[in-house]
Amino acid sequence: MLRLSGFVLAFFWLLASLALASPGSKVPSSYDVSKYSTSFLGGAIIDINQTQTPGKAPEFPAIGNVSADWNVPWMKAPTDADLSNPGNRHTMAQWIGILGNTCDNKNWSPFIQAGTAIDMDENGTTTAYAWIEWFPAASHNIPREVFAVSPGDQVRMITNVYTRTTGHVYMENLVTGQQHERDVTADSPQNPEFLICLGYGTAQFFVEWVIADDREEVPVFNNVTFTNVGAVDRHGNHFNFSVGADYWNMIDANRPVALPEDIDRTSFVVYSPGGNTWTGNELRTDT
Numbered sequence: 001m002l003r004l005s006g007f008v009l010a011f012f013w014l015l016a017s018l019a020l021a022s023p024g025s026k027v028p029s030s031y032d033v034s035k036y037s038t039s040f041l042g043g044a045i046i047d048i049n050q051t052q053t054p055g056k057a058p059e060f061p062a063i064g065n066v067s068a069d070w071n072v073p074w075m076k077a078p079t080d081a082d083l084s085n086p087g088n089r090h091t092m093a094q095w096i097g098i099l100g101n102t103c104d105n106k107n108w109s110p111f112i113q114a115g116t117a118i119d120m121d122e123n124g125t126t127t128a129y130a131w132i133e134w135f136p137a138a139s140h141n142i143p144r145e146v147f148a149v150s151p152g153d154q155v156r157m158i159t160n161v162y163t164r165t166t167g168h169v170y171m172e173n174l175v176t177g178q179q180h181e182r183d184v185t186a187d188s189p190q191n192p193e194f195l196i197c198l199g200y201g202t203a204q205f206f207v208e209w210v211i212a213d214d215r216e217e218v219p220v221f222n223n224v225t226f227t228n229v230g231a232v233d234r235h236g237n238h239f240n241f242s243v244g245a246d247y248w249n250m251i252d253a254n255r256p257v258a259l260p261e262d263i264d265r266t267s268f269v270v271y272s273p274g275g276n277t278w279t280g281n282e283l284r285t286d287t
C-alpha cells in the first residue's frame, strides 16, 4: 500500500507485485483467460516460461521483447467536475512492459516499461506525451521536441530486454511517422532491486490511472485498442494471447473503471464503462 501512495504522489508507473491483484471470477472466453482486478491497472498480460538449457542456470530474463500498437485516447471529465481543483484532473498511461517473476526478494518487481500518458488541463483539454521507465525508478518523460504524441494518434512501441540491466525502446507515431529509439539502462544498475528477475516472464499491456483524491468522479476515456500485440522469448519464439494470457480489470471503490475485452489473439480493447460509446471524435483536430 505504501507503494500505491508513492505512485500517486510521485507519478511512478508502477506494476506492484502480481500478488497485489486479487483473482476475479473466471469469465467465459474463447482464449481461456481468467480475470484479475486491481484498483489502478486494466489490461492484459502474457506469461512466458523461462526456457533453459538442462543443467545450466538461466542467465537472462525469459522475455526478450514485447510490442504493441495502440491509440492515444482522450478523456472527458464529468460535466459538474471542478477542474480548477487539480485533484479532479487525472493522468492515465497506456504502456507495455517486460517483467521477470522469480525475484530474490518477493517485494521486488523491476521491469522495463514504455508508453504514452494523457493529462487533463484546467479547461478539460487532453494532452499527451511519451515516457520510458525502468521500475523501481520513476519515469522519464520524452520531450515533445524528441517525440510528440497527441490524443487520437496511433503509436507503435517495442521494448527489448538485452540483459538484466539493459534494454532498448523503440517508439513510432504511426500518424506523423516520427520515430524515436534509445538504449535503456536501469537507473541504478548496481542495486539488485533493479535487476529484471529470471523465472517465467510476463509481457504486459496496460492502461493505468493516476487517480487523485476523488476516486468516484474519474473521467471517462474513449476505447484504447491494442493491436499487433506480441512477445518474443529469449530463444526467438513468438507469443500472443493464444497461450498464457490473463486479463486484468480495474475496479476502484467497487466501481469498474477500465475493463479489457479480448478481440483476437493479437488484439484487445480496454474500455471505460461510462465512455464505451464515446469516440472522442468531436475533439479531433487532425481531420
Ligand SMILES: *[C@@H]1O[C@H](CO)[C@@H](O)[C@H](O)[C@H]1NC(C)=O
Pocket (backbone or CB within 6 Å): 049, 243, 244
Ligand atoms: C509453463 O510452465 C508451467 C510449469 O512448469 C507448465 O505447467 C506450463 O504448461 C508451461 N506453459 C507453457 C506454455 O509451456
Ligand SMILES: *[C@@H]1O[C@H](CO)[C@@H](O)[C@H](O)[C@H]1NC(C)=O
Pocket (backbone or CB within 6 Å): 121, 122, 123
Ligand atoms: C484555459 O482557458 C483559459 C481561458 O480561455 C486560458 O486563459 C488558459 O490559458 C487555459 N489554460 C490552459 C492550460 O490552456
Ligand SMILES: *[C@@H]1O[C@H](CO)[C@@H](O)[C@H](O)[C@H]1NC(C)=O
Pocket (backbone or CB within 6 Å): 064, 065, 158, 160, 232, 233, 234, 235, 236, 237
Ligand atoms: C525480437 O526478438 C527476436 C529474438 O530475440 C529478435 O530476433 C528480433 O530482432 C527482436 N525484434 C525487435 C523488433 O526487436
Ligand SMILES: *[C@@H]1O[C@H](CO)[C@@H](O)[C@H](O)[C@H]1NC(C)=O
Pocket (backbone or CB within 6 Å): 238, 239, 240, 241, 242, 265, 266
Ligand atoms: C499466435 O501464436 C500462435 C502460437 O505461437 C501462432 O500459431 C499464431 O500464428 C499466432 N497468431 C497470430 C495472429 O500471430
Ligand SMILES: *[C@@H]1O[C@H](CO)[C@@H](O)[C@H](O)[C@H]1NC(C)=O
Pocket (backbone or CB within 6 Å): 223, 261, 269, 271, 276, 277, 278, 279
Ligand atoms: C468500446 O469497446 C467496447 C467493448 O468491446 C464495445 O462494446 C464498444 O462498442 C466500443 N466502443 C466504440 C465506440 O467502439
